[in-house]
Amino acid sequence: MPSEFEIIKRFFDRPARHALVGIGDDCALLRPDAGLELAVTTDTLIEGRHFLPGADAEALGHKALAVNLSDLAAMGAAPRWATLALALPAADERWLAGFARGFFALAERHGVDLVGGDTTRSPLLTINITALGEVPAGVAMYRAGARPGDDIWVSGELGGAALALKQPGLAAQLPELAARLHRPEPRVELGERLRGLARAAIDLSDGLAGDLGHILERSQVGAVVEYAAIPRPAAFERFRELERDCVLSGGDDYELLFTAAQPQRRDIEALSRELKIPLSRIGAIQPNAAAGAGKLVVLDAAGKPIAHRGGFDHFASG
Amino acid sequence: MPSEFEIIKRFFDRPARHALVGIGDDCALLRPDAGLELAVTTDTLIEGRHFLPGADAEALGHKALAVNLSDLAAMGAAPRWATLALALPAADERWLAGFARGFFALAERHGVDLVGGDTTRSPLLTINITALGEVPAGVAMYRAGARPGDDIWVSGELGGAALALKQPGLAAQLPELAARLHRPEPRVELGERLRGLARAAIDLSDGLAGDLGHILERSQVGAVVEYAAIPRPAAFERFRELERDCVLSGGDDYELLFTAAQPQRRDIEALSRELKIPLSRIGAIQPNAAAGAGKLVVLDAAGKPIAHRGGFDHFASG
Numbered sequence: 001m002p003s004e005f006e007i008i009k010r011f012f013d014r015p016a017r018h019a020l021v022g023i024g025d026d027c028a029l030l031r032p033d034a035g036l037e038l039a040v041t042t043d044t045l046i047e048g049r050h051f052l053p054g055a056d057a058e059a060l061g062h063k064a065l066a067v068n069l070s071d072l073a074a075m076g077a078a079p080r081w082a083t084l085a086l087a088l089p090a091a092d093e094r095w096l097a098g099f100a101r102g103f104f105a106l107a108e109r110h111g112v113d114l115v116g117g118d119t120t121r122s123p124l125l126t127i128n129i130t131a132l133g134e135v136p137a138g139v140a141m142y143r144a145g146a147r148p149g150d151d152i153w154v155s156g157e158l159g160g161a162a163l164a165l166k167q168p169g170l171a172a173q174l175p176e177l178a179a180r181l182h183r184p185e186p187r188v189e190l191g192e193r194l195r196g197l198a199r200a201a202i203d204l205s206d207g208l209a210g211d212l213g214h215i216l217e218r219s220q221v222g223a224v225v226e227y228a229a230i231p232r233p234a235a236f237e238r239f240r241e242l243e244r245d246c247v248l249s250g251g252d253d254y255e256l257l258f259t260a261a262q263p264q265r266r267d268i269e270a271l272s273r274e275l276k277i278p279l280s281r282i283g284a285i286q287p288n289a290a291a292g293a294g295k296l297v298v299l300d301a302a303g304k305p306i307a308h309r310g311g312f313d314h315f316a317s318g
Numbered sequence: 319m320p321s322e323f324e325i326i327k328r329f330f331d332r333p334a335r336h337a338l339v340g341i342g343d344d345c346a347l348l349r350p351d352a353g354l355e356l357a358v359t360t361d362t363l364i365e366g367r368h369f370l371p372g373a374d375a376e377a378l379g380h381k382a383l384a385v386n387l388s389d390l391a392a393m394g395a396a397p398r399w400a401t402l403a404l405a406l407p408a409a410d411e412r413w414l415a416g417f418a419r420g421f422f423a424l425a426e427r428h429g430v431d432l433v434g435g436d437t438t439r440s441p442l443l444t445i446n447i448t449a450l451g452e453v454p455a456g457v458a459m460y461r462a463g464a465r466p467g468d469d470i471w472v473s474g475e476l477g478g479a480a481l482a483l484k485q486p487g488l489a490a491q492l493p494e495l496a497a498r499l500h501r502p503e504p505r506v507e508l509g510e511r512l513r514g515l516a517r518a519a520i521d522l523s524d525g526l527a528g529d530l531g532h533i534l535e536r537s538q539v540g541a542v543v544e545y546a547a548i549p550r551p552a553a554f555e556r557f558r559e560l561e562r563d564c565v566l567s568g569g570d571d572y573e574l575l576f577t578a579a580q581p582q583r584r585d586i587e588a589l590s591r592e593l594k595i596p597l598s599r600i601g602a603i604q605p606n607a608a609a610g611a612g613k614l615v616v617l618d619a620a621g622k623p624i625a626h627r628g629g630f631d632h633f634a635s636g
Contacts, residue, residue: 020355024536025461026392026520027357027451034352037338039345040433042401042448046440074344083360085446115358122364122442128403130360130448133345143343202344218342 002091004119011100016113018080028115030081036134039077043067047125057095059182060127061102066186067205068131069110070254073191074203076141077133079112084129087122110188135195141258145200146219150259150285153198153268155187155277158208159243160233162250166242170235177235184254190277191256197267198258207249210310212257212296216285222295225283227306248298248308259285320409322437329418334431336398346433348399354452357395361385365443375413377500378445379420384504385523386449387428388572391509392521394459395451397430402447405440428506453513459576463518464537468577468603471516471586473505473595476526477561478551480568484560488553495553502572508595509574515585516576525567528628530575530614534603540613543601545624566616566626577603 002010008023016022021029032038045064047053065082072079084103088095107114112131164171164181171178187203194201200219202211208230216223227244236243260268265281272279298306320328326341334340339347350356363382365371383400390397402421406413425432430449482489482499489496505521512519518537520529526548534541545562554561578586583599590597616624 021458021460026389027359027395029393029453029458030356030358031455032350032356038348038350038356040348040399040401040448040450041345042403042434042436042446044403044405044436044438044444044446046405046438046444049438049440071344075347077345081358083358083448085360085362087362087364087444116360118360118362118446120362120364120367122367122444124440124442124444126362126364126405126440126442126444128360128362128436128446130358130401132358135347137349140339140347142339 002093007091007096007119008117011096012084012114012117014104014114016115019113019115022113022115023117028081028083030115033134035137037137037140039072039075039133039135039140040130041068041071042128042130043071044126044128056182057098058102061099062106062183064127064129065103065106066184066254068129069186069188070203070205072131072133073187074141074201074256075135076139076191076195076201077135078192079110079131079133079188081113081115081132082107082129084114084117086117087120087124087126089123089125139195141194141198141201143200143202143215143218146215146221146259146285147199148221148285148287149262150199151262151265151281152223152225152257152259152283152285153279153281154230154255154257155190155279156255157231157233158204158253158255159236159246159250161252162246163233163235163239163242167239174235177233181252184252186254187256187277190275193271193275194258197264197271198260201256201258204253204255204257206251208247208257209249209296209308213310215259216296220288222286222288223283224286224297224299227298228301229280229282231278231280244306320411325409325414325437326435329414330402330432330435332422332432334433337431337433340431340433341435346399346401348433351452353455355455355458357390357393357451357453357458358448359386359389360446360448361389362444362446374500375416376420379417380424380501382445382447383421383424384502384572386447387504387506388521388523390449390451391505392459392519392574393453394457394509394513395453396510397428397449397451397506399431399433399450400425400447402432402435404435405438405442405444407441407443457513459512459516459519461518461520461533461536464533464539464577464603465517466539466603466605467580468517469580469583469599470541470543470575470577470601470603471597471599472548472573472575473508473597474571474573475549475551476522476571476573477554477564477568479570480564481551481553481557481560483570485557492553495551499570502570504572505574505595508593511589511593512576515582515589516578519574519576522571522573522575524569526565526575527567527614527626531628533577534614538606540604540606541601542604542615542617545616546619547598547600549596549598562624
């Protein structure tokens, strides 16, 4: 069985292109560009909680990094560096090779250096990644930036990952749906290009209602969303009874939700065509008085409010 | 039971003094000082592996941060920011309050802002911290910096944490010994003051033999250490049979080991007096030819080599 140091050397120690020191010292050493701000985010995936035992190692390597890059994208930051803390039941070489393949394929596509980490034995497979990105001073998108009258936009389609989770059999038939759950594509380029166009942004990890709720709370505004305007996968035609909950409250889509002033519509539509990423206008930010502080109203095609539940809470259920 | 967001708000959301955005957005947003380099390190503590079930929450909050600050100190970096990923079996408010107390007491003492994190439910308590620090350009201490003829120095005493681990009953009698294991004091100020004095440095987390071995390997040199010169707690007088293994190969001391050119002896001794931290000269770096690449020779009082085992390997035992 390879030792801790062999594991790092064989599977994870690749030359860092944008670091003074990468893996192998007490710390990584970076030299951020002057005038740039540094965005930092951390996310953990735990066996039995975020993925099933026996989940594909390559997909896990991809997803563990993807969820962090998605957070960077939501701030408008360009990803640069990551650290990886792995707690593993055993030093399974096939698993490690697969995980590294998934991780580095995504990392290299976005110019991310793995600059440090920690490898430990644990009965429960746990993957923690901290990602660092850079954004020019003053243009990062905050959750607190939404203003009454802003349009609310989302990228891609919502609810697909939640449907794949609830209908694993269906996911096997429709690989595109399974990919949404297991290999989400972080909207890195979109996030960077939204700088200056969007006022507030968040990535949809816990579901539309919960994540939009964070923007409303931080921005001290309300919102009205037209349910019919929310893009969703065609597969829901066969699962009407699951649709609303998946689309409004299903997690794991890793699309971007952002708000922008109305005069930006043309530029946003042009960006959508250029990047070949669907961007849909699904509603509008309201003053607090109209909808209540942080209040989200979702309307059906007849203009009637639809009940919905908030986002996923890790401590809400047993 | 408090929700994930309430946990963060109640126990962890304190104003960040040195960050544009702290907890509560997709990412933290920092503005590193121009001309400084950024040191990044990550460490995980896992129940049953790094601490026993039922371990004191306040001590854990302290130690989880301390082991990361110790890595920063070994590079000569001043700690600035940290992220915290907590995986918890339950949202136990007393535990959370204790953990936060231990964490923030140490963080505030060293001016560290908690700027982000992630809270998840998991059957196995797992604590991951990523810490970021700053160091002026060009003065960080690398593992690769040791040169033949350098003195080898250590701070404090070695082996105490390992003894406390092996003799928990003794640790109860000698609170100072228990503190070495459960509440290690990272050598933050010493690390910063060694800039320009030390050539190579590492923190002793896995034991003297293993960690000095990393310096030897990276610097392509050998070393001779005089066992009698290694400072150790007086409690070993009652446990002679445990002493050598604890002193040479016991982990968790979080002292600094560093090498320095001989002309620096006076300044290092003056620094020791000023900081009131014992600094002991325990041996010398040798050219590769004398001791073999990366070879560590430990001599007893009669000049005979002492057998020793390398550092802790998380995957070496079942």
